[in-house]
Amino acid sequence: EDQVTQSPEALRLQEGESSSLNCSYTVSGLRGLFWYRQDPGKGPEFLFTLYSAGEEKEKERLKATLTKKESFLHITAPKPEDSATYLCAAPYSGGGADGLTFGKGTHLIIQP
Amino acid sequence: NAGVTQTPKFQVLKTGQSMTLQCAQDMNHNSMYWYRQDPGMGLRLIYYSASEGTTDKGEVPNGYNVSRLNKREFSLRLESAAPSQTSVYFCASREDSYNEQFFGPGTRLTVL
Numbered sequence: 001e002d003q004v005t006q007s008p009e010a011l012r013l014q015e016g017e018s019s020s021l022n023c024s025y026t027v028s029g030l031r032g033l034f035w036y037r038q039d040p041g042k043g044p045e046f047l048f049t050l051y052s053a054g055e056e057k058e059k060e061r062l063k064a065t066l067t068k069k070e071s072f073l074h075i076t077a078p079k080p081e082d083s084a085t086y087l088c089a090a091p092y093s094g095g096g097a098d099g100l101t102f103g104k105g106t107h108l109i110i111q112p
Numbered sequence: 113n114a115g116v117t118q119t120p121k122f123q124v125l126k127t128g129q130s131m132t133l134q135c136a137q138d139m140n141h142n143s144m145y146w147y148r149q150d151p152g153m154g155l156r157l158i159y160y161s162a163s164e165g166t167t168d169k170g171e172v173p174n175g176y177n178v179s180r181l182n183k184r185e186f187s188l189r190l191e192s193a194a195p196s197q198t199s200v201y202f203c204a205s206r207e208d209s210y211n212e213q214f215f216g217p218g219t220r221l222t223v224l
Binding site: 032034041043049089099101 | 153
């Protein structure tokens with residue numbers, strides 16, 4: 001069964017305090033690992049796609065990395081505006097639906 | 113470009129009433145999707161349309177029907193609403209199976 005698990009469920013950091021969010025997956029034949037950001041009352045906003053182990057992508061204070069079993073979203077010197085829920089997702093494995101299976105998200109709060 | 117638009121933004125129904133959620137995208141994407149998001153459950157795929165003229169069931173299709181009206185529009189219908197269908201509904205689209213999905217702003221539905 002395809003599964004995407006995110007940890008921690010919630011994380012509170014001080015402004016400037018770097019940390020990492022984890023996404024572990026059990027999807028056979030991975031065809032991409034997706035990271036989204038979701039603000040309260042809004043739809044998910046695309047951040048990154050990673051396709052192969054060892055791949056890294058960066059955007060401002062965020063860097064996403066991928067291994068064979070998990071992905072990390074590293075947040076360096078975060079600011080209050082980085083507060084959001086971060087979602088990890090993977091396509092359903094072969095023969096399944098053409099869509100994404102999502103983790104439950106990590107609710108990140110950055111305190112000034 | 114408006115991206116993915118959804119109407120209505122909010123809706124309250126009584127048990128047994130019917131309604132249609134509308135979704136449109138202006139990115140000329142082939143694939144469109146309907147998800148629901150519930151607290152503690154993450155996003156779950158209801159139905160999808162891989163191309164104009166086709167629709168398929170996702171993870172949680174019971175109680176819903178869909179119509180891919182044309183390449184731009186994909187609607188979700190609740191024939192007889194139930195309290196268990198209280199949720200936030202998101203529509204998404206993407207160019208093909210290997211690209212990221214773009215999400216709409218969501219419809220918050222309450223069934224009393």
